Amino acid sequence: MLSTATCRTLSSFASFAFKPLDRVLVAKKRGALLPRHKTFPSNTSSQHFATPRPFSTRKDLSIKMSKPQVLLLGEIDHAHEAWSSLSSIADIIEPKARSREEFLKECKAGAFDKVIVSYRTFQSVAITGLIDEELIAALPKNLKFIAHNGAGYDQIDVHACTKHDIRVSNVPTAVDDATADTNMFLILGALRGFNTSILALRNGHWKGSPPPPLGHDPQGKVLGILGMGGIGRNLMKKATAFGMTTQYYNRAKLSDELSGGAKYVGFDELLATSDVLSLNLPLNKQTRHIISTKEFAKMKKGIVITNTARGAVMDEDALVKALESGQVWSAGLDVFEEEPKVHPGLVANPNVLLVPHMGTWTVETQTKMEVWCIDNVRSAVEQGVLKSPVGEQKDT
Numbered sequence: 001m002l003s004t005a006t007c008r009t010l011s012s013f014a015s016f017a018f019k020p021l022d023r024v025l026v027a028k029k030r031g032a033l034l035p036r037h038k039t040f041p042s043n044t045s046s047q048h049f050a051t052p053r054p055f056s057t058r059k060d061l062s063i064k065m066s067k068p069q070v071l072l073l074g075e076i077d078h079a080h081e082a083w084s085s086l087s088s089i090a091d092i093i094e095p096k097a098r099s100r101e102e103f104l105k106e107c108k109a110g111a112f113d114k115v116i117v118s119y120r121t122f123q124s125v126a127i128t129g130l131i132d133e134e135l136i137a138a139l140p141k142n143l144k145f146i147a148h149n150g151a152g153y154d155q156i157d158v159h160a161c162t163k164h165d166i167r168v169s170n171v172p173t174a175v176d177d178a179t180a181d182t183n184m185f186l187i188l189g190a191l192r193g194f195n196t197s198i199l200a201l202r203n204g205h206w207k208g209s210p211p212p213p214l215g216h217d218p219q220g221k222v223l224g225i226l227g228m229g230g231i232g233r234n235l236m237k238k239a240t241a242f243g244m245t246t247q248y249y250n251r252a253k254l255s256d257e258l259s260g261g262a263k264y265v266g267f268d269e270l271l272a273t274s275d276v277l278s279l280n281l282p283l284n285k286q287t288r289h290i291i292s293t294k295e296f297a298k299m300k301k302g303i304v305i306t307n308t309a310r311g312a313v314m315d316e317d318a319l320v321k322a323l324e325s326g327q328v329w330s331a332g333l334d335v336f337e338e339e340p341k342v343h344p345g346l347v348a349n350p351n352v353l354l355v356p357h358m359g360t361w362t363v364e365t366q367t368k369m370e371v372w373c374i375d376n377v378r379s380a381v382e383q384g385v386l387k388s389p390v391g392e393q394k395d396t
């Protein structure tokens with residue numbers, strides 16, 4: 001197995017390659033992006049590419065080109081083999097920058113001018129900051145693809161990417177089981193009120209004195225799923241196995257096959273009739289604080305809420321108040337509005353089960369996510385398309 005560093009060294013040795021004309025033709029036909037810095041002879045017309053030469057002359061026409069570059073923003077921690085294999089089709093580079101300011105400077109100095117696709121991780125935001133209009137405008141013109149390693153891509157302004165002709169992919173499906181497992185853990189833990197007794201035991205008081213209030217069983221409870229994408233649907237199956245009845249609200253009603261027996265209800269009905277509400281929708285302008293004071297008031301008193309999506313889909317100040325008033329009995333949270341900061345009102349409340357964004361934090365899932373994201377990079381380099389474009393760009 002090659003380390004990333006070894007792979008980089010090997011790929012820099014191979015930075016110039018002869019690209020047979022027929023591969024060039026296929027790539028061109030599929031719209032694959034070829035580096036502009038070293039393209040074809042200036043007298044080459046599009047007709048020239050459309051008409052393959054007889055095989056005997058192709059060799060003479062082979063064009064010496066450097067490989068396209070792939071910019072790695074973040075780390076590859078697991079899928080080293082899949083990552084190393086990219087070096088046969090692209091040169092992999094990394095930024096020297098350790099801050100957004102430095103990254104913007106590197107962009108402007110032309111350090112990434114040969115890059116056509118960037119692989120980025122959620123954590124790389126610590127270096128680049130958000131992929132917003134300012135950053136996108138500073139990216140080199142050749143960079144046409146951003147392969148994001150994660151299901152949620154709220155760190156990326158997709159609208160600005162579309163404007164600058166940059167395609168974005170995310171990692172759906174591979175995250176579903178691990179995130180839904182975490183979600184189920186939070187539902188069970190919050191229903192049973194386990195956090196109070198866990199704290200008491202760790203403080204040397206066994207169950208505590210007085211003992212914690214009795215919890216609730218999942219069996220027979222109505223689980224409302226807000227956002228019935230891959231994770232919501234996966235959760236629905238798991239919750240059904242625990243004896244819960246499931247209902248959901250989504251922008252569009254799903255086919256019976258996809259909804260798997262969960263009842264489609266309106267947004268207000270979901271709030272008013274669920275015993276447990278699970279937030280499984282992406283964060284965007286429309287969903288920011290979709291759950292706030294007004295929505296808490298519409299819920300059953302004593303509801304249990306879980307969130308494994310993004311902190312900001314729920315107004316944390318409003319949640320703290322709803323917990324204090326008893327409108328919300330308990331909550332299980334994996335995500336927070338200002339990670340890694342956690343609202344002090346949530347930390348102080350023993351009825352809240354808190355996990356530090358661990359939804360996909362398993363060896364198997366992290367590996368699957370990296371492999372999926374690498375597949376997107378490969379597909380962008382080889383075919384000029386992403387395997388799993390984000391929803392907003394699916395039709396473009």
Ligand SMILES: O=C(O)C(=O)CO
Pocket residue numbers: 149150151152153175179357358359360361
């Ligand atoms: O994939 C994502 O978006 C995550 O938040 C992982 O937990």
